[in-house]
Amino acid sequence: MTTTKKIIMKLACATALGTAGVALTQVNRPQITVNAATTSVAARALGVDVASYQSADLSSHAQAGSQFAIVKVSEGTTYRNPKASSQISTAISNNMMPMAYHFATFSSNSSAAVDEANYAIKAAQTFGLPKDSYIACDYETGQGNNIYGGKTPTANAIIAFMDQIKAAGYKPLLYASSSVLRNNIDTNSVIVKYPNSLWVASYAISGRIDNPNFNYFPSMEGVSIWQFTDNWRGLNVDGNVAVLPLSIDGNTTSNDGAISQAPSSTPSKPATSSKQTNNEPTNNEPATSGYVMKKSYVYNKKGERISGSYASYTNINYYGGATKLDNGKTALKVGEDRYIMASNVLGNSRVLKHNAYVYKNNGYSRANWRVLRKGTPIKTYGSRSHINGKSYYCIGKNMYVKCGNF
Known part of the structure; x- marks a missing residue:
């Protein structure tokens, strides 16, 4: 995927802490024997896109x-990935199932979408992608692609692309961020024609994630693949998980089946301090799982602080959406007449005014190698943190940006 997408998505989607598998530093891993067939993978199989x-x-x-x-083969009608042939062949030789994607620049123009699909098909064939393989339309901002052409015209253009892919004997997919799928595309019309055709990108946290946590799956219909990180296992490569079994030989579930949902995952009960009591609502309100990114005290509906608190990076259940307490503060309900500040879980949206580094909670060590670019939207959690005489906003687990950059 593009550099633009990587910068924006990994920050805009950094809404919560990932699993215990999340780490921000390289670790040594044992060699793993992969038992996947090159023509199919089971649900929950992990994969990369390159x-x-x-x-x-x-x-x-x-x-x-x-x-x-999933190998990028082309972009627009003038670019082919010079490494695609080797990437596909080494995927096959290492017993990985190969797929392909094309970076779209057709905006909402259906005629241009057909031209780009034909270009992608020829590229995939040249690079040795097996017949019946998946070819995804990568639809996002970048390289002149305008995602604001209207939800219906955009969907029509994407379907025109997918129709051409199917007619050539391949299986079409649509890749986009969860935000673009919800806000810029009539996604329902896509999955009505091509059930289970979505490859959705949404990251629980900015930084390395080794394994997907389905507590953070961006629930929507029609998803076959979830891209859950741009730094899988410290390799600086996008990490993906198959939500359904995938096959290029027609023997297992493909995107011609029924509309899918992510595999069920039972959120863990809230981990609390010794003072906290988990008084769940008694009116059967649905629970949403989330992470407290900063220590959170508990308040009643009047806004008065009461007993109990949640430690930083605690997994909780909250009920309903954000609500206003009587004192005007925005909060989340965590029990009967028990609330915590919403900003500690949901974060606040801010835009960087200057390029910024990300620091650990000591204020000195860099949390990662990235430079966050001016103009990038980012989530910050809770109020300002004061570290060594300077003010920082928390943007993830042990990840801080100086307040002066906003």
Whole structure:
């Protein structure tokens, strides 16, 4: 996927802490024997997507546990990935199921979408992608692609692309962020024609994630693949999980089946301090799982502080959406007449006014190598933190940005 997408999505979607598998530093891993067939993978199989800025040889990705590889083959009608042939062949030789994607620049123009689909098909054939493989339309901002052409015209153009892919003997997919799928595309019309055709991108936290946590799955119909990180297992490559079984030989579930949902995952009960009592509502309100990113005290509906607190990075259940307490503060309901500040879980949207580094909670060490670019939207959690005489906003687990950059 594009650099623009990587910068924006990983920050805009950094709404919560991932699983215990999340780490921000490299660790040594044992060699893994991958048992996937090159023509099919089971649900919950892990995979990567790669472009020209990844290695031409995907052996290390297979050794890390990748069972499928989605290779960029083309963009617009003038660009082909020079590494695609090697990436597809090394995926196959390492027993990974190969797929492909094309970066769309047709905006909401259906005629241009057909031209780009034909270009993608020829590229995929040239690079040795097996017949009946998946070819995704990567639809996002970048390279002149305008995602604001209207939800219906955009969906019509995407369907025109997918129709051409299917007519050529391949299985069409649509890749986009959960935000674009919800706000910029009539996604329902896409999945009515092509059930289970969505490859959705949504990250629980900015930084390395080793394994998907389905508590953070962006629930929507029609999803076959979830891209859950842009730094899988420290390899600086997008990480994906198959939500359904996938096959390029027609023997297992494909995007011609019934509309899908993510595999069920039972959220863990809230972990609380010794003072906290988990008084769940008695009116059968549905619970949403989330992470407290900063220590949160408990308040009643009047806005008065009462007993109990949640430690930083605690997994909780909350009920309903954000609500106003009597004192005007925005809060989340965590029990009968028990609330915590919503900003500690949902965060506040801010835009960087200056380029910024990300620091650990000591204020000195860099949390990662990234430079966050001016103009990037980012979620911050809770109020300001004062570290060594300077003010920071928390943007994730042990990740802080100086307040002066906003």
